[in-house]
Amino acid sequence: MEGRLIQKIYWGDTANGGNYLYGSVIDHFDKKVQFENLRFASGKPIKRWHSRTNYQGDRQSPNLPLLRPGYRYRIEHNYSVEPDGRAYIELQYFNRQGEVVGLDILKNGEQEFVYPADAFTYNMALVSAGCQRVYFSDIALYVLDEIDTHYQSRKARGYYSQNRYPQDLEFVTGLIRNTREEEGV
Numbered sequence: 001m002e003g004r005l006i007q008k009i010y011w012g013d014t015a016n017g018g019n020y021l022y023g024s025v026i027d028h029f030d031k032k033v034q035f036e037n038l039r040f041a042s043g044k045p046i047k048r049w050h051s052r053t054n055y056q057g058d059r060q061s062p063n064l065p066l067l068r069p070g071y072r073y074r075i076e077h078n079y080s081v082e083p084d085g086r087a088y089i090e091l092q093y094f095n096r097q098g099e100v101v102g103l104d105i106l107k108n109g110e111q112e113f114v115y116p117a118d119a120f121t122y123n124m125a126l127v128s129a130g131c132q133r134v135y136f137s138d139i140a141l142y143v144l145d146e147i148d149t150h151y152q153s154r155k156a157r158g159y160y161s162q163n164r165y166p167q168d169l170e171f172v173t174g175l176i177r178n179t180r181e182e183e184g185v
Contacts, residue, residue, distance in 0.1 A: 003074050003142030007065045009049055009124070010138050020046050035134040045125040046087065046134060052121035064124060065141065067115040072144040074112045078137040079126075086131035089139070093119035112144065 011033040019026060024037040035046060051064035067073060081087040085107075093102035093116050102116040115122070126134070 003144045006073075006141045006143055008138045008140050009063065011047060011136050012049075012063055019048075020044055031138070033134075033136045035136065036132065038132050040128050040132060042128055042130045045090070045127050046131075047126045047136075049124045050121075051123070064122065067119075067122065069115055069117045069119055072112055072114050074142040074144055075106055076140040076142070078139065080135045081131040082133040083131065086129045087134060088127055088129055090125045090127050091122055092125070093122045096120045 010031045011028075019035075020037070020040070022037075023039055024035060026036075027034045040046075049063040050060075051062050051066060053060050053062050075089060077089065079087075089106040089111075091102075091104040091106065091113060092100060093104075095101045095118050101118050104113045106113065124139075126136075
């Protein structure tokens with residue numbers, strides 16, 4: 001499938017509060033992680049990532065990129081679980097008031113979704129469906145639609161040009177001249 005890679009999402013720090021820690025053994029190997037919990041209940045999130053955080057309260061920056069409403073995206077996961085197929089990705093979308101406006105459950109290794117038009121932020125979770133071990137490398141997020149890129153000119157904004165604002169420059173030049181004369185410069 002085609003698409004443009006936006007970001008690879010890694011497990012990240014264990015101390016940030018996005019992990020299920022009760023009875024879990026989490027081993028970090030470079031950017032890869034092995035998660036193990038032999039008594040883990042189905043339907044519980046193993047790991048959470050957020051596109052919006054309260055840095056002042058949590059001291060945590062967002063893990064997920066901003067997405068454009070109405071655009072199509074694809075997720076490819078690079079992890080394996082034991083028993084096989086016993087985990088899925090859950091995407092939950094929120095509006096500006098923090099109300100849930102959508103939910104996608106992605107059970108395949110590669111799946112597409114459309115970011116809802118009224119969504120402002122979203123969370124992603126790796127959820128257990130009866131798994132005991134997860135060998136996690138990353139989750140790749142691709143955009144499938146063509147993104148409009150707007151390039152700004154290299155000229156600085158807010159500059160005054162003699163051709164664009166001749167009256168303003170004459171007025172300001174007069175004020176500067178009068179101020180310098182009053183100060184004796």
